[in-house]
Every structure is written in C-alpha cells, then in structure tokens.
Amino acid sequence: MKIKNMGSLKSMVRRQQVKCKTHLERLCRIGANRPGAQSGKELIRTLAGKTVQAADSLFHLAGMAGVMVGEGLQKTFGRTASHLAQQGHSVLGRLEEARTQYLLSARKEKRSRVPACAFLATATIMLFSATYFGIGVEVWLDGQSLGFVSSKEDMEKIIDKVEERTGGYLGHPYTLSADLTYSLGYMQPDRLLDETEAEEALFAQVEEVSTQYVLSVDGQVIGVNPSKTALELLKQRMLSAQVGQDENAQAEFVQDVTIEQMTVPTSAVDSIDEIELALSGEKSGTKVYSVQQGDTLSQIAENYGMTLEQVQGLNPHIDPARIHVGEEITLQNSEPLLSVKKTTTVEYTQEIAYESEVQYSDELYENESKIVTEGQNGVAQVAANVVSIDGVEQERTIQSWEVVQQPQNEVKVVGTKEKPTTSSKGYFIQPFRGILTSPYGYRSRGFHTGVDWAGTKGSPVVAADGGTVIQAGWNGGYGYCVIIDHGNGLQTLYAHNSALLVRVGEKVAQGQQIAKLGSTGNSTGPHCHWEVRVNGSPVNPMPYLS
Structure with missing residues (x-):
C-alpha cells in the first residue's frame, strides 16, 4: 500500500471511519428490523458478523496509518527507517493475505467467525501500536x-x-x-x-577545551594549570621568598591574586615554571614627572630610558623648547607584575641624640667658646612594626620605646667679653687694593704659594686681620717680609715690601698699615705677595677673603 499524498490519505481514513460508523449503527438497530420471535441463535450470528465488519474497518485504518508513519520516518532516517517501513508493508501484506483466507474459509465454516475476528482484531491493534504510538529515535x-x-x-x-x-x-x-x-x-x-x-x-x-584552574592578577589571566594545589603552592613559595627566616613576618600580595576553575582552550595550559616566570616579570605603566629647575625634555627622556620622540608621543601638548618648572610630564614606567607586602615586628637599639646646652662667660672674648662637658648619645630599646613592599620600607610604627641609657647633654661656654682692637675678627680683608697679576697655583716658573697684587711703590700694605707680628725683616727671596699670627693655626705673610712699619711681638689690628709696597727680594716689579698658612702650610688664600 502506498499513499501518494496526505490529502488522499485523509480521504481514505474518513471513508473507513464512515463505514465503521454505519456498521455500528446497523448493529444497534438489529432488534428493530427483525420480528420479535427471532431466536437467540440468530442474534448471536448477527452480532458476530457485525463484529467482523467492524474489525475489518479497523484493520484498514491501522494499515494506512502504519504506512503513513513508516514513510514519514523513512524520509528522516534513511535506510534504517526504510527497512522498518518495508517490514511494516510485509506484515501488512501477510495480515491482508490472512484476512483474505479467512473470508474464503468463512463461507464454509461460519461457526469460526468469532475466533477469527478475535485474531484479526489483536493483530490490528499490535500493528497500529507499533507503527503509530510507540516508534522513536x-x-x-x-x-x-x-x-x-x-x-x-x-x-x-x-x-x-x-x-x-x-x-x-x-x-x-x-x-x-x-x-x-x-x-x-x-x-x-x-x-x-x-x-x-x-x-x-x-x-x-x-578535547580542544577543558576545565582548568586559572591564576589571575587584578583580573588579568597570567597562567592556566590543571592543578589548583600546584598553583596555591606557587603563591605560597613566592610569599615565603619575601619572608625568609623571619618568624614574625606576614606576607601578602599587593595585587588581587585569584585562582578560579574555568573552561579554557586546552592549548592554553602552562607549566608551573612558566607561570612563575610570568609572575616574576614586569608590566609597563606610566608615571607623572614634575619638571625641575634646569631640566630639558631630552635629559628627562634619557634619565628614564626613553627617546625624545617617545616622550613627545605621550605628551603631544608640550613644546620641547618651552617646558617650565612645575609642568607635569607623563613618562613610561615599568613596575613588577606582582608585588609582595611584608609586615613584621623588629626589635633594635637606637641612639638618643644629646642636646647642646649653652652657657655664657665674660672670661672669654665674644668670638671664643669652649666645651666644658662633652655630649654623649643615649640608647633606647625599640620595638616597631615595619611595612615593606618588595623589600623597600614603606612605613615604620613604633610599638614600644624603653630608654636603656640616658643621653648626656653637651655644655658649651660662649664668651661675652668685648674683643680688643688688635684681636682677630675671624675673617680676612684684602691687604692691598691693586691689580691681581698672579693667582695661587702652578705657573711657568713653578708652584706659586700665594697671590700677587701689583701697584705703585710705597703704597700702604695693611694687616688682613688682627694678630701678633711673629716676623718683620729680610727673608731671602721674599725680601722685606712681615708674618702675622692670628691664632687657631692661621698665619698671613706679606712680602717684597720697600719698608716695614712693625716689629716682632707687636699687636696689630685688622686694616692697620704694616708696610709699604716694594719690589725687594725675588721680584720683577712693585707688588704685594700675600700668603695664608694653616698650621705652617700655604693654602689658596682667595676663599679666606671676606
């Protein structure tokens, strides 16, 4: 049996339904069409015939539905459904053949209608259930x-x-x-x-994706590994490296480090060594630099390992030739990808600085002082909480402070007595106002131990500061020479004079004339040769001039 289209199938099913309904109505009107004296045997025979007709109608309905479902499944499932549909056609054919044989034999033995009807109904129900209600994929x-x-x-x-x-x-x-x-x-x-x-x-x-554990730093994926335990141990190892042997220390990551189970491409899996190397690296960032006095943009770029073009790229609004103090410049900056914050308690001793106590005395001149009691630092036992990031201290909070040794203050006595006119004032003035012709240091004729000022012969030469004359007379190549002792290891020398106006032991005041300009001794013309000696050795006199 082959159904050409759904419309014809529906028509056939409708016709079979009408036939079945007609048979049943006739069955119900049996008593009305026959005489009341009809025997019970005839009634039974009539019921059996009508049952066969109804079963026959159901058979046709089930067969058509089975074919319809089988051919529909054939379109969906191909060979498997086709094989099942063929089996359905075969079963339907065998049942049709059995029904035909029954009809032929029914004329000979009408008594066998009831058993045959039961067989036919059972087969019809089985086929209908198999082809319509129970088939699935x-x-x-x-x-x-x-x-x-x-x-x-x-x-x-x-x-x-x-x-x-x-x-x-x-x-x-x-x-x-x-x-x-x-x-x-x-x-x-x-x-x-x-x-x-x-x-x-x-x-x-x-296989291309799998569930793994993902380690991230501030939301950035750093590495993927199948073992959460291995990743946790890696974190602990990096923290322990900062703690070292310090039993009081606690360490934590500055960034947010997370380990989450996620589905990722299998190719993204990393080894623990690769993840550790990535965590030990750096990340690029930026920082703001405030221009200081004397800065140039090219020098700033060089100090931060950048080119001038890179700095200009980050700061397109800046004119390289016109940066000013206080102007803010954005620069590239590299920083660790992962930083460790360490907090620990440390105990140590710390010096307590002594203070200076000043006392005044009229036994000393105004510019004199002396230490009568040496100062000595004290000692304290300190306990503090120290916070550091990547080994660089960020904060220190004192928890306890116990003084072990009190500091001893320094006592200094300062003089108040007015200085005499001839006493040293502690600074020098220029002994002769002439033309500087030769400075201190090396020259063609050797090392020059002082400075020379040239001028007119007979001009006044004065004492650079108050003091005591310790030499006044001829002194070889210096010619007529004066040396004044100013105390504290300082002496001044005045050479090549034409005449001397002081003698040894005399007290002189700053600015007092002590000689006349000349060209005696090893000299090529009138000039004042002036030296400053510290503990007997000549030094550059220019820094001593007021």
Whole structure:
C-alpha cells in the first residue's frame, strides 16, 4: 500500500471511519428490523458478523496509518527507517493475505467467525501500536544510550549548542566530532533524552577545551594549570621568598591574586615554571614627572630610558623648547607584575641624640667658646612594626620605646667679653687694593704659594686681620717680609715690601698699615705677595677673603 499524498490519505481514513460508523449503527438497530420471535441463535450470528465488519474497518485504518508513519520516518532516517517501513508493508501484506483466507474459509465454516475476528482484531491493534504510538529515535554515544528523541533534528539542535559553546571558548567556529549513532525503537517514557545531560555528555567529548584552574592578577589571566594545589603552592613559595627566616613576618600580595576553575582552550595550559616566570616579570605603566629647575625634555627622556620622540608621543601638548618648572610630564614606567607586602615586628637599639646646652662667660672674648662637658648619645630599646613592599620600607610604627641609657647633654661656654682692637675678627680683608697679576697655583716658573697684587711703590700694605707680628725683616727671596699670627693655626705673610712699619711681638689690628709696597727680594716689579698658612702650610688664600 502506498499513499501518494496526505490529502488522499485523509480521504481514505474518513471513508473507513464512515463505514465503521454505519456498521455500528446497523448493529444497534438489529432488534428493530427483525420480528420479535427471532431466536437467540440468530442474534448471536448477527452480532458476530457485525463484529467482523467492524474489525475489518479497523484493520484498514491501522494499515494506512502504519504506512503513513513508516514513510514519514523513512524520509528522516534513511535506510534504517526504510527497512522498518518495508517490514511494516510485509506484515501488512501477510495480515491482508490472512484476512483474505479467512473470508474464503468463512463461507464454509461460519461457526469460526468469532475466533477469527478475535485474531484479526489483536493483530490490528499490535500493528497500529507499533507503527503509530510507540516508534522513536534512540540516540547512542560511544555505544551508550542517551535516550529517545522524537526526531533526529532534536539531537542536531543540541549538537549546534555544543558547537557554539565550544567556539565561544576557542574564539573560532568549531565542528563536533563524536561517535553518535541513531536507531528506531519503542519509546519508553522513562527513557526520554534529557537535553541538559546530553549537552554535557557531548561537551565532555570535546578535547580542544577543558576545565582548568586559572591564576589571575587584578583580573588579568597570567597562567592556566590543571592543578589548583600546584598553583596555591606557587603563591605560597613566592610569599615565603619575601619572608625568609623571619618568624614574625606576614606576607601578602599587593595585587588581587585569584585562582578560579574555568573552561579554557586546552592549548592554553602552562607549566608551573612558566607561570612563575610570568609572575616574576614586569608590566609597563606610566608615571607623572614634575619638571625641575634646569631640566630639558631630552635629559628627562634619557634619565628614564626613553627617546625624545617617545616622550613627545605621550605628551603631544608640550613644546620641547618651552617646558617650565612645575609642568607635569607623563613618562613610561615599568613596575613588577606582582608585588609582595611584608609586615613584621623588629626589635633594635637606637641612639638618643644629646642636646647642646649653652652657657655664657665674660672670661672669654665674644668670638671664643669652649666645651666644658662633652655630649654623649643615649640608647633606647625599640620595638616597631615595619611595612615593606618588595623589600623597600614603606612605613615604620613604633610599638614600644624603653630608654636603656640616658643621653648626656653637651655644655658649651660662649664668651661675652668685648674683643680688643688688635684681636682677630675671624675673617680676612684684602691687604692691598691693586691689580691681581698672579693667582695661587702652578705657573711657568713653578708652584706659586700665594697671590700677587701689583701697584705703585710705597703704597700702604695693611694687616688682613688682627694678630701678633711673629716676623718683620729680610727673608731671602721674599725680601722685606712681615708674618702675622692670628691664632687657631692661621698665619698671613706679606712680602717684597720697600719698608716695614712693625716689629716682632707687636699687636696689630685688622686694616692697620704694616708696610709699604716694594719690589725687594725675588721680584720683577712693585707688588704685594700675600700668603695664608694653616698650621705652617700655604693654602689658596682667595676663599679666606671676606
């Protein structure tokens, strides 16, 4: 039996329904059409005949429905459904043949109608149940049944979801490769396919993605590894490296370090060594620099390991030739990807600085002082909390302070007595206002131990500061020479004079004339040769001039 189209099928089913209804109505009107004296035997015979006709109608209905379902499944499932449809046609043919044989034999033995009717009805119900109410698609994965679906398209929708889900993790389209097979069978309510379980079972077949543990720093993925324990141990090892042997120390990461279980591409998995190397690296950032006096943009760039073009790229609004003090410039800056903050308690001794106490005395001149009691630092025992980041101290908070040794203050006596006119004032004035012709230091004739000022012969030469004359007379190459002692190891020398106006032991005041300019001794013209000696050795006199 072959159904050409759905319209003809519906017409045939409708005709069979009408025939069945007519048979049943006639059966119900049996008593009205026959005489009341009809025997019970005839009534039974009549009921049996009508039952056969009704069963015959049901047979045709079941056969057509079975063919319809079988051919519909054939379009969906191909060879498997085609084979089942052929079996349905074969069974239908055999039942048709059996019905024909029954009809032929029924004329000979009418008494056998009731058993034959029962057989025919049973066969019809079995065929109808098998071809209409119980057929479904069973889905198999790696030889294990996932359950029944109404059509293969239902399973393909689940496959599409798995492929889309996988492609989202991989970042590109993905085609699932799995050992999926289908078969037709009787559907059982307790074996219907669960879509969620089927999706997870298929997703478990995807080797390109997997569930791993992801280590992130401030939300940035650093590494992926299958072992959460190994990642936790890596974190602990990096913290312990900062703590060292300090039992009082506590360490924590400055950044937010997380370990989360996530589905990621399998190719993204890293070794613990690779993750540790990444965590030990640096990240690029920026910092703001405030221009200081004397800065140039090129010098700032060089100090921070940048080119002038890179600095200009970060600061397009700045004119390189016109930066000013206080102007803020953005610069590249590298900093550790992961920093460790260490907090510890330290105990140590610390010096307590002594203070100076000043006392005044009229026994000393105004510019004189002396220490009568030496100062001595004290000692304190200190306990403090120290916070450091990557080994650089950031904060120190004193928890306790115990003085072990009190400091001893320094006592200094300062003179108040007015200085005599001839006493030293502590600074020098220029002894002769002439032209500087030769400075202190090396020259063509050797090392020059003083400075020379040239002028007119007989001009006044004065004492650079108050003091006592310790030499006044001829002194070889210096010619007529005067040396004054100013105390505290300082002496001044005045050479090549034409005449001397002081004698040894005499007290002189600052600015007092002591000689006349000349050119005696080793000299090429009138000039004043002036030296400053510290503890007997000549030094550069220019820094001593007021």
